[in-house]
Amino acid sequence: MKKVVIIGGGFAGSYAAKKLQRDFDVTLIDTKDYFEFTPSILRTIVEPKHIKKIQVLHRHYLPHARIVTAEVNDVTTTDVLTTKQKIAYDYLIISSGSSYTTPIKEKNTVIANRAATLRNYTHILTKAKKVLIIGGGLVGVELAAEIVDCYPGKEVTIIHAHENLITRHHPKAVRHAQRFLQQKGVTIIYNQRMVENKDGYCFTNKGVCIEHDIIFICTGIKANSSFLHHNFSAIVNQKQQLKVNNYLQVLNYQTIFAAGDITDRKEEKTAQNAEMQAALIVRNIFHVERKEKLEQYHSAERPMVISLGKRNGIFTYKNIVITGIIPAFLKTMIEWKTMRRYK
Ligand SMILES: Cc1cc2nc3c(=O)[nH]c(=O)nc-3n(C[C@H](O)[C@H](O)[C@H](O)COP(=O)(O)OP(=O)(O)OC[C@H]3O[C@@H](n4cnc5c(N)ncnc54)[C@H](O)[C@@H]3O)c2cc1C
Structure with a gap:
């Protein structure tokens, strides 16, 4: 099986991991060990009990994937590096999203x-x-x-x-x-x-x-792209977002894709856009495998x-x-x- 490594378990990364886990050797690397429904996080500040309704551990919905709870600090054209390990990939999906101040979003936590x-x-x-x-x-x-x-x-x-x-x-x-x-x-x-x-x-x-x-x-709001500065700085824009083409491939790389808040797509940074981009990437990975024509992503007001x-x-x-x-x-x-x- 080909190896797909996904950086970030937010809306885009979790969606892609779930859809690809049966057909590929999927590794999801996230600084958190859970998926969180960010749009409802503000409710939990006034009603902490609500948190139970909006979080789920990655391992619950990814029985066929490998989950690595760690921060990615470098990426090369063949591997993803965390402080403890080096993980090789055939396809890479970068979906590291964006940061907000605490308590709205938190990165390094369980x-x-x-x-x-x-x-x-x-x-x-x-x-x-x-x-x-x-x-x-x-x-x-x-x-x-x-x-x-x-x-x-x-x-x-x-x-x-x-x-x-x-x-x-x-x-x-x-x-x-x-x-x-x-x-x-x-x-x-x-x-x-x-x-x-x-x-x-x-x-x-x-x-x-x-x-x-x-x-x-x-x-x-800040794009989480610091781990790309070493090898990919030429394709990170001034807002620290990653440049992608219409197929959501990272510019100049056919097997590296990016989705969600991290990309330089000129549209609202929303959960639904992140998921739609992830869905297109999933389909495009299958297209690459079958040597079919790739689909283009179209931004639209939603x-x-x-x-x-x-x-x-x-x-x-x-x-x-x-x-x-x-x-x-x-x-x-x-x-x-x-x-x-x-x-
Ligand atoms: C308070 C609030 C309310 C919102 N309300 C709405 C709404 O109503 N509707 C809507 O559509 N959108 C809403 N949004 C926007 C939406 O939440 C984001 O657009 C969406 O979360 C983006 O998804 P993503 O997958 O790109 O990134 P994220 O959800 O940011 O996920 C990125 C993941 O990557 C991880 N990560 C980051 N860096 C690294 C690294 N170096 N190594 C490993 N992992 C890493 C992070 O921990 C995180 O788990 C809201 C956002 C906020 C903050």
């Missing part, structure tokens, strides 16, 4: 420690009177909504660098998110950036000082659900915007459907 980190944040949050969120993008907005939904009395402030929240979305979606948060008492400071954060005080570029008991940094706590949300697709309880329910359904595939 399932038990992850739950402990989240419980610790909940503990601090429960006691906190003043909560500060940096960034009014999708993550900052969803987190603020979860907090005010669960703890109505808390003073929540968002500092956002632009003149509207969730800037890239439809104006109706933007208006709904802003109205929802303002009605729940969230203070939104527009057009300012954090420049310093010290001893419970945050200072903005316009001289505003905000006291807080807990701060969440919801900006600064439906998106933004949750605003348990009972409110926003569904957007092209010019369609639906707000209220239906999108909230839809998000729960997506979580359930995704996790059912891995259980």
Whole structure:
């Protein structure tokens, strides 16, 4: 059997490993020993018990694959290197995703420690009177909504660098998110950036000082590509994303593919795009084996659900915007459907 090595067990890597495990000698290398449904992670900060619904150990859904819990620190044209071992491949799938600040994403951890980190944040949050969120993008907005939904009395402030929240979305979606948060008492400071954060005080570029008991940094998504700097720096762009062609092959390499947040595809970095890319890579690996023509990946605007706590949300697709309880329910359904595939 040919060897497929997959770096990263997020949406793209886990999907590909699951689909390829019976036909190839698959090795999944991940810094974590589990798959996590990231879109629901913000709920677990206010409701730690929810974590059980959104995590599954890789070994549960990959009985035919080899799982290596380690950090990849180098890649050559024939091998993947971790601190402890060198693993040869015929095909390589790079799906190392992106990093966020803790507790939103965590890299080097096992399932038990992850739950402990989240419980610790909940503990601090429960006691906190003043909560500060940096960034009014999708993550900052969803987190603020979860907090005010669960703890109505808390003073929540968002500092956002632009003149509207969730800037890239439809104006109706933007208006709904802003109205929802303002009605729940969230203070939104527009057009300012954090420049310093010290001893419970945050200072903005316009001289505003905000006291807080807990701060969440919801900006600064970073592609996880440091292990490519040694041999592949020429095909890593300025955003640290890996350049791919339309077949999702890494530029100049026919047997190395990349999917998800790590790629330089100009589209929203979402879980569903990561999975669609992984599905195409799976098909293209079979095409290479059968000496067939490869399929091209087409970026497209796809439906998106933004949750605003348990009972409110926003569904957007092209010019369609639906707000209220239906999108909230839809998000729960997506979580359930995704996790059912891995259980
Ligand atoms: C709070 C939040 C809410 C979101 N909500 C939505 C939503 O509602 N809908 C949606 O579609 N998308 C949503 N997204 C985006 C979505 O989660 C990402 O686009 C998706 O996780 C990308 O999947 P991926 O497989 O590319 O990478 P990731 O999910 O980031 O997985 C990468 C994996 O690689 C591992 N890894 C990294 N470096 C190494 C290394 N050197 N060696 C070994 N392993 C490594 C990581 O530990 C991780 O397990 C949200 C993201 C966040 C943060």
